[in-house]
Amino acid sequence: MSVKVQFRPFKEARSFARSLHLKTVIEWNQYCKSGNKPEDIPAYPNQTYKNSGWAGVGDWLGTGNVANRNKVFRSYSKARLYVRTLNIRSSREWKAYCRSLLKPDDIPVAPHIIYSDKGWAGWGDWLGTGKVANHLRSYRSFDQARVYVHSLKLKSREDWNKYCQSGLKPLDIPASPGNRYYNNDWSGYGDWLGTGTIAPWKRTYRSFDEARAFVRALGLKNAKDWEKYCRIGDKPDDIPARPDRTYAGKGWMGLRDWLGEK
Numbered sequence: 223m224s225v226k227v228q229f230r231p232f233k234e235a236r237s238f239a240r241s242l243h244l245k246t247v248i249e250w251n252q253y254c255k256s257g258n259k260p261e262d263i264p265a266y267p268n269q270t271y272k273n274s275g276w277a278g279v280g281d282w283l284g285t286g287n288v289a290n291r292n293k294v295f296r297s298y299s300k301a302r303l304y305v306r307t308l309n310i311r312s313s314r315e316w317k318a319y320c321r322s323l324l325k326p327d328d329i330p331v332a333p334h335i336i337y338s339d340k341g342w343a344g345w346g347d348w349l350g351t352g353k354v355a356n357h358l359r360s361y362r363s364f365d366q367a368r369v370y371v372h373s374l375k376l377k378s379r380e381d382w383n384k385y386c387q388s389g390l391k392p393l394d395i396p397a398s399p400g401n402r403y404y405n406n407d408w409s410g411y412g413d414w415l416g417t418g419t420i421a422p423w424k425r426t427y428r429s430f431d432e433a434r435a436f437v438r439a440l441g442l443k444n445a446k447d448w449e450k451y452c453r454i455g456d457k458p459d460d461i462p463a464r465p466d467r468t469y470a471g472k473g474w475m476g477l478r479d480w481l482g483e484k
Contacts, residue, residue, distance in 0.1 A: 230262050232275035238263055240284035247279050247323045268323060280327055296328050298341035304329060306350035313345045362394050364403045370395060372416035379411045379455050400453035409463065411455045418459075428460050430473035436461060438482035445477055 244250050254265040264270040267282055310316050320331045330336040333348055346353030376382050386397040396402040399414055412418035442448050452463040462468035465480055
């Protein structure tokens with residue numbers, strides 16, 4: 223049965239590390255691999271002492287401690303140029319790299335914070351992968367995107383999902399149009415794919431009482447459930463996705479009443 227090693231307190235461990243007169247992270251890593259390191263000195267002090275004194279490799283080795291609040295980092299463009307040479311492919315790999323102690327002190331662990339107003343444009347830009355986070359991506363307008371999708375002649379939502387997974391979809395066309403365009407004229411996959419377009423202003427909806435009775439039978443609990451139901455494509459065309467607009471002045475008394483919440 224293995225016994226968990228009890229590491230020395232941070233200050234004692236740091237004093238030992240400084241007594242080695244190592245100059246760089248590379249030298250520290252080589253020392254850890256040499257077999258000479260005592261068991262009660264951690265190989266990854268940044269993890270062990272993360273919340274108990276850790277202030278960087280410079281402080282650990284005694285080569286020159288610089289507190290984060292006083293640290294001078296490289297410019298965004300220079301830091302990004304360095305990071306792109308590492309061939310890191312994701313933010314997860316970036317975090318692993320930072321934990322390895324190989325990162326230069328003038329490259330920040332949290333570049334999205336340090337460079338938030340100095341050029342930061344997402345992890346894809348930082349790492350050089352070209353990936354753009356969904357919340358930073360620019361999409362075509364609903365009308366432009368729908369015209370493009372109509373040209374594909376897809377017949378069902380299943381066809382649409384397969385197309386999105388094929389790698390052929392342009393980046394500025396959303397894979398989840400119901401989420402992206404929910405408040406911008408979205409009226410279902412029939413309209414999106416062009417298989418059965420009915421303009422909202424020409425559509426005939428059920429009466430408020432009939433529509434409410436149908437919706438209450440679904441057993442939805444809240445607004446989130448309702449929005450999800452509208453997006454998945456099961457909603458009949460004569461039940462509006464925005465009942466607050468359709469039935470304004472015609473019986474609408476709020477979403478709780480619409481869903482039949484107690």
